[in-house]
Amino acid sequence: MLTRVLLTLVKAGVIRPLGPRGLAGTVRGYLQWDITLAWGYQTGAGRHPNRAAIIDDDGLLTYAEVNERTSRLAHAFRAGERVGLLCRNHRGFIETMTACTKIGADAVLLNTGLSKGQLAHVAQDQKLDRIIADREFADLLPDTPTFFSDELESLIINGPKKSLPRRPPRGRLIVLTSGTTGTPKGARRPEPASLAPAAALLSRIPLRHGDVISITSPLFHAWGLAAFQLGLVLGATLVLRRKFDPAQALKDAEQCTAMFVVPVTLQRMLETPHRPKLRIIASSGSALPPRVAARTLEEFGPVLYNLYGSTEVSWASIATPEELLAEPGTAGRPPLGTRLAIVDDQGKPVAPGETGRIFVGNEMLFDGYTNGTSKESLNGLMSTGDLGHLKDGLLFVAGRDDEMIVSGGENVYPREVEDLLSTLDGVTEVAVLGVPDDEFGQRLAAFVVGAETLTAEHVREHVKANLARFSVPRDVFFLNELPRNAAGKVLKRQLRERG
Structure with missing residues (x-):
């Protein structure tokens, strides 16, 4: 197993000969940070300091720049505190995560699609000490101390160059579940x-x-x-x-x-x-x-x-x-x-x-x-x-x-019907789920996005021709789009309320 791991890393170029500067940066980063995000940027600053690390809407940052900037930013946080990140994809997200690693703070990654009520629940449930947020989410924020991501630059510029603690406490990284069927x-x-x-x-x-x-x-x-x-x-x-x-x-x-x-x-x-x-x-x-x-x-x-x-x-x-x-x-x-x-x-x-x-x-x-x-x-x-x-x-x-249904004594899998309907001409998106049925206990409902020429009969006949009869949807709804969260997952609880 170890041999296969090493060979894979060599083939990918992760393990390769290093010059004195690259080797020193790798060793220094490991001694300071262990194998963490902080180590990754310290290593990159030693191996390829001038290589672009991040290209975003605000421009380009090299590995050396990200390493220095996150060390300055880390002084704005405290070891052991819990920081929520409510940000879209940009340098501020990555720099805050890395800075938390460098000081030993927890980082809680918040879904940008959460409602105001959900954010309040998550902030309380996760015991957030502060939130770093994009300003567009200002109206959704709970009563938690907040710093906006467009203000991070001033923290970085004014951050001290003094040394950070060696091997700080391991901060926790918390990712929220999708919450497609309930509270994240x-x-x-x-x-x-x-x-x-x-x-x-x-x-x-x-x-x-x-x-x-x-x-x-x-x-x-x-x-x-x-x-x-x-x-x-x-x-x-x-x-x-x-x-x-x-x-x-x-x-x-x-x-x-x-x-x-x-x-x-x-x-x-x-x-x-x-x-x-x-x-x-x-x-x-x-x-x-x-x-x-x-x-x-x-x-x-x-x-x-x-x-x-x-x-x-x-x-x-x-x-x-x-x-x-x-x-x-x-x-x-x-x-x-x-x-x-x-x-x-x-x-x-x-x-x-x-x-x-x-x-x-x-x-x-x-x-x-x-x-x-x-x-x-x-x-x-x-x-x-x-x-x-x-x-x-x-x-x-x-x-x-928990989505499999029993219809008339038969096990029926909504995903199988979704995959089949996605091949039907005119269908661009589809979601299928179980709904109560007085006769069979449960039946399927299909929610379809597609051409105006599609009919419920088209949908049912396509399923009938390819799958067992209990897989044929009882209900077919046509929508302009499927409800999705910020990560692109279909919110089936919303569809279930309609079905």
Whole structure:
């Protein structure tokens, strides 16, 4: 295992010969900060000080600049305090996170799509001492001391150059769950103890040292955060924009080698007539519709990688372009150092091809929710909360285990119907969920965005021709768009209220 990790890191260029300055920066950073964000920028300042670290709407910062600026900013925080970040994708988000690491403060990543009431609840639940927020969210902020991100520059400029504590207390990184079915919970993310987690992702996604990476997914989301952390390990240049615009994203991609996306942003880019050359498009954050996967591969070439995971388990599997070409609906195979099991309700492995509960083991399983609860575990593996099956070693996800319905005594999986309807001509977006039914106990309702020529009968006939009769939606609603949170996930609780 160690040999494979080292070989993967060497192939990616993470481990390579260093000059005296680069070696000194790496060692100095490790002795001061351990393997943290702070170490990453200290290392980068030694290895490639003049390389662009961040390109955003405000310009360019080098690795040396980010390292110095975050050391100055760290003096504005206190060890042990808890700082909420309510920011879009820009340098202030990354610099605040890194500064918290340098002083030993907790960072709580707040979803920019939360309502005023939800923010008040989260601020109280997470015991926030202060919030760093973009000014556009001023009207939503709770009664918590707040500093606006456009004021960070003055803190940095006026920050002292004096030394920071060596090996400060390890601050916690808290990521909120998506909250698509209820109130968001705080999930404690572990700090990697080594570079093995990076090697796991790099074993299936061939990113390279010095890549230029556009991160279109929100940094507050686990997928955007993973892109940032992995890019830092690779000494990459990160391209960030405060708001996603498909035309701007594709223009940025002309100067990039890789792009991290969520499926809905990928779909919007496919609606824009421009196809820059990229080596890697990495998608995660929600289910990737097979139709979107197939079209991306057709129009951008064999560059699409699809990661299946969650805030709690980090990653479970990754699909390569070759696997997606053969099976557009697959979630791929487990990467290096990852274990995967499909089990029944008693925790016993199911037969090949049978649907069961997905459990995962890797080095980045979360440390539990901040309310003291956790995910179910089994023999060192953690539940993803999803159902799925294996076919020829490839994982296929059927959907959330709490979304499966029993209709007329038959198990019915909404995700299977969603994937099928996404291939129907005229459908651009679709969500399917269970609703109560007097005759069968439960039935499905489909919420469809698409051409005006589509009818409920078209939808039902397409399902009837391809799936079992209990999968045919009882109700079909046509919408102008699906309700989504800021990370692009469909808010099914809102649809359920309508259905």
